[in-house]
Amino acid sequence: MVNLVEAQKPLLHGLMKLAGIRPHSIEIEPGTIMNFWVPSETIIQKTKKNKKITTTTPLSNNQYAISPDSTTEPDPNKPVVVLIHGFAGEGIVTWQFQIGALTKKYSVYVPDLLFFGGSVTDSSDRSPGFQAECLGKGLRKLGVEKCVVVGFSYGGMVAFKMAEMFPDLVEALVVSGSILAMTDSISTTTLNGLGFSSSSELLLPTSVKGLKALLKVAAYKKLWFPDRLHRDFLEVMFTNRKERGELLEGLVVSNKDTSIPNFPQRIHLLWGENDQIFNLELAQNMKHQLGEKTTFHGIDKAGHLVHLERPCVYNKCLKQFLTSLHAEKAQK
Numbered sequence: 001m002v003n004l005v006e007a008q009k010p011l012l013h014g015l016m017k018l019a020g021i022r023p024h025s026i027e028i029e030p031g032t033i034m035n036f037w038v039p040s041e042t043i044i045q046k047t048k049k050n051k052k053i054t055t056t057t058p059l060s061n062n063q064y065a066i067s068p069d070s071t072t073e074p075d076p077n078k079p080v081v082v083l084i085h086g087f088a089g090e091g092i093v094t095w096q097f098q099i100g101a102l103t104k105k106y107s108v109y110v111p112d113l114l115f116f117g118g119s120v121t122d123s124s125d126r127s128p129g130f131q132a133e134c135l136g137k138g139l140r141k142l143g144v145e146k147c148v149v150v151g152f153s154y155g156g157m158v159a160f161k162m163a164e165m166f167p168d169l170v171e172a173l174v175v176s177g178s179i180l181a182m183t184d185s186i187s188t189t190t191l192n193g194l195g196f197s198s199s200s201e202l203l204l205p206t207s208v209k210g211l212k213a214l215l216k217v218a219a220y221k222k223l224w225f226p227d228r229l230h231r232d233f234l235e236v237m238f239t240n241r242k243e244r245g246e247l248l249e250g251l252v253v254s255n256k257d258t259s260i261p262n263f264p265q266r267i268h269l270l271w272g273e274n275d276q277i278f279n280l281e282l283a284q285n286m287k288h289q290l291g292e293k294t295t296f297h298g299i300d301k302a303g304h305l306v307h308l309e310r311p312c313v314y315n316k317c318l319k320q321f322l323t324s325l326h327a328e329k330a331q332k
Contacts, residue, residue: 086153
């Protein structure tokens, strides 16, 4: 029987290419490969006559690798925006409603984190810091010098690490439904409040019932899909279970080992006001901890999946922040 979610992938990939981004695999270091969706115009190859042509080398699973004689040159007229996905879906699935809204004015890069969407590593490091390190290296290999990073949920924690590790690369952050770090106290309080015994039970469901429970707490309005679609989604989107379970284990840190970095970047918290996983109180506390460079905007009638539930409002708020950010930059 045809998997309906898998069958829709070529359509989604086609829509992304129409929006102007294409998939490319980058070797970060030996044994570590990351997949990025990058602006089509950035992938160029210089011929003997020094003419630039786009080039890709097909790989499996609708992915492409940059050929050895290719280079990447981001459009100097477009600011770079990097969209980092959460734990329940790869990059273009998570950001499907944002990509087309941004590509006209921005160079949009959508990475797949390690063990999502074809990105893999033989390293045993499962920390958000390692994900951030690989992202930073990958973006630099793609020629990106400055970018605004937008992170959702797990991707938000990776984004915070990126901003801390690469202050010269990350000029600003937009974070939705996330926190600086998953401390053991926040983890316990959040899971108990939601009625789950572990992060794996919540974020790595093994049954239709478990997936429905995840969607129930992640969305503001009740979402209905036939059971078959739930089963197909589980089969396609929840691969690499062993490694993703290890990612969840590597996410939790002791309260004693956490501190608030002094971020030089502007940070904008863009939140679903009905988020049950990371609620408004956590967001407001984080805004206070991060200081005066941090702003907050709540979107009503939206939960953890704010960018999917209310994409038009989310996109408007995101573009307003990006516009104000680059207006300030132009004045300096």
